[in-house]
Amino acid sequence: MTTLLQAENLSIQFGGLMAVSSFNMELKEGELVGLIGPNGAGKTTTFNMLTGIHKPTSGRIIVRSRNGGPRNIEKLQPYQITSLGVARTFQNIRLFKDLTVLDNVRIANHFNAQYKSIHALLRLPVFYQEEKRIYEYNMELLKLFKLEHKSDELAKNLPYGEQRKLEIVRALATKPHTLLLDEPAAGMNPQETKELMELIKSIKEQFNLTILLIEHDMNLVMGICERIIVLDYGRVIAQGKPAEVTRDPMVIKAYLGKEMENDA
Amino acid sequence: MQSERQKKTITSIILLVLGFVFLNALVAMRIIDEYTTQVLTIGAINVVVALGLNLISGFTGQLALGHAGFMAVGAYTTAALVMKLGVPIFPAIFGGGLISALFGLLIGLPTLRLRGDYLAIVTLGFGEIIRVIMINLTEITGGPAGLKGIPPFTTNFYWRPVVSFAIAYLFLVLVITLISNLLKSSPGRAIVSIREDEIAANAMGINVFYYKMFAFTLSAFIAGLGGGLYAPFFGYLSPNMFNFQKSVEFLIIVVLGGMGNLTGTVLAGFGLTYLQEFLRFLQDYRLVIYPLILIVLMLFQPSGLMGLFGNREFSLAGLAEQVNQLLFRKDPAEKAGEK
Structure with a gap:
């Protein structure tokens, strides 16, 4: 090992x-x-x-x-x-409170995203492909934690236990x-x-x-x-x-x- | 799916062009009188700069208090490029934006490494320094007397308001597209995550310093573009046009519309510009009125105008989709059958 x-x-x-x-x-x-x-x-x-x-x-x-x-x-x-x-969660929950559950997770994909700002600005095909891949992957992760039906809710509106779970999902997305x-x-x-x-x-x-x-x-x-x-x-x-x-x-x-x- | 998206994009573009032609026709036929056209053009320029400010202060969460300074850099650079070097007006405006971005980069490098309100203090100083430099750099700026005789967008007197309005409109659409495309992407989400929680963003793999720099430089670039539009539109520049009060005006537009909301900035920008013209007789009391507006806002509606509407954004794509559905008369049942 x-x-x-x-x-x-x-x-x-x-x-x-x-x-x-x-x-x-x-x-x-x-x-x-x-x-x-x-x-x-x-x-x-x-x-x-x-x-x-x-x-x-x-x-x-x-x-x-x-x-x-x-x-x-x-x-x-x-x-x-x-x-x-190496990913982590925080003791005093540090979610991006005013963003949706899905966006919280998507942010953790950032350094894995295979496109640059310029692709996003010009909306090139690679942008749409990557966004689709990220979306599908993250929804899968949310599903594991039974959070997929809350993907459009703001993180701050989740009950406490689910906020803790979301922190783990976010860390996993990296x-x-x-x-x-x-x-x-x-x-x-x-x-x-x-x-x-x-x-x-x-x-x-x-x-x-x-x-x-x-x-x-x-x-x-x-x-x-x-x-x-x-x-x-x-x-x-x-x-x-x-x-x-x-x-x-x-x-x-x-x-x-x-x-x-x-x-x- | 692919074609659905393309259809939406095409409809969006058609809507934009139609709006453009419609407004310009109104202006050209003098249905919108010359005075209102002027106000609308100034409004569009103000909105451009305010959008730039919103990018760094509203979306990235870094308060900046010197956007009039970036605007000044853009305006004087554009004027100098046109007058001294004979550069055509469009490249000159972008040149103004680029030099302004360069200043943004230089200010950001030392200050954005720190967390907290350092950017506010430094940009506040920068705005004033730029103004003093402009006063003393008499060869390029004409000093305190101002810079006269900047060539306008067109020499034709009758068409001048129409052309100015059209160009301001174009730049406004360009900047809105730029910012909204950026925000709805991975780098854009990285920027917003910095506002939400810097430490968590960093721990989730976001290079916080890089994205603060990116947003601030882009913000300075956009403010510079606004300045570049300002120069040929007024044909005259004076350092006192870009004082601290001007920076505060942009901040008020952003706060009034809602920090981190583009729709709000556009509405508040045009609204406040119009109000300013309307309330010209109160001009001397601006520094009393502005803080009052800010205090009242912070007490009663800190999320701004669009906070009343759940901080939603106006979506051109959404409108395009509705128009598409209306045009092609596809009801949901038919759509399901197709699949």
Whole structure:
């Protein structure tokens, strides 16, 4: 199995605060890894570094690009990283609210679109062909998530759960090999969370994805992740199989507090 | 499907030409009097510049406050090309647009890398700098006294308003086609996504800086075209025609019509131009009235005129389709039978 995404000694400092320090991770093809930790542990910051939104203070990030070769990405812009095949969703939903559901997804096709502005301005045949291809492909994706009948609705008018789904569809439309999901089940009820778990599993198979996900819902994490990385105060305190991690004293301490409190 | 689309395009073009001939006939026969024709022509030019502004401020979400400056660059360049170098008027107008675009490129390169309102501040400064340069560059611009004797579109006195109107109309159609074709395409969607959420757009593979530059340069180009039309139409240019107040006028047109709505800009552009002529006696109070309009708009109707209509756009293709159906008398049942 080849490594798709690798972080070596990744650290980031905001002023005097070391938000993440010496983060190491290796994501192999086909894995589904969970990144957990208490609030403020640095999970989203790690995601932001992996996708180029924050530049790490030190360390390296290596991505296997579409043509197979490894590439250092710590200096690249987010859109360049996306074009290498790493897509993400956001914890605080960042849809294009005033655009339709379909347009939200179509925007993610942009760097794959095989025509230039001039073709669009002159409305050349290649423009119509590409637009048709993009439209059909995106409607297919929406269908998978049962959103196709809402393609003309504005994103802001979707119910919360569907907005979360739309974020995943949008990320998928960039045709990634690795998908980073930042709390995909946040705010969902247990039933919705269960459906989402099934959905994540099925798209992973169908699109041959490698997934890294941040999640607070332990049921979801324990249910689908093959491996878990636990962060606390910006450091990795444990990693391994779900069952092992939950027994780790460090993890229990991070989540439930010190044992001393039990004695008192 | 293919032929349906072509049919729609052909009908659209026929509708445009018919509208053009009709309006021009009215103007030529003096059914629309000369004064109104002038106002309509100024209106068309204002709309062209305002459309340019809407592209960057309404669709890309980057506030720009110096479009009178780009207009000035276009106007003086066109005048200089015609008067000093003897370039024919049409290439000269496009020359004005290109030089204006060049300025847009130079301003955009440092400022559009940043997020936030830096563009507003820099373009505000640019508008004023251009005006001061125009005042001091006396060899080319005639200085504060202004530049006189710019050759008009035609020397024939009787046909002059007709020709000016026709040319302004042509450019207006050209610019609307350009912008609406751009917006309904992948690069256009990329531009709008920047307005919606810059970080998400970037994460979805949009080169945000490139598309901001693209939209801003095109916006400056269009404003330059507007300026290029201005020069031969008035035959006289003075730096004070392009002051800050003028930039604010364009902003008001865009906000009044609805940020990110082309139909609104066209309606508001013509409406406001007409109103300005009508309310000439209030001219001295413009800087009081404009801010008031903006404040009232922001409080009660921030989405502008077209916000009242769900921010929809007038669609020529939609009209063409209806005309087609009317002409060919195809009812849905027949259509289904054909397939």
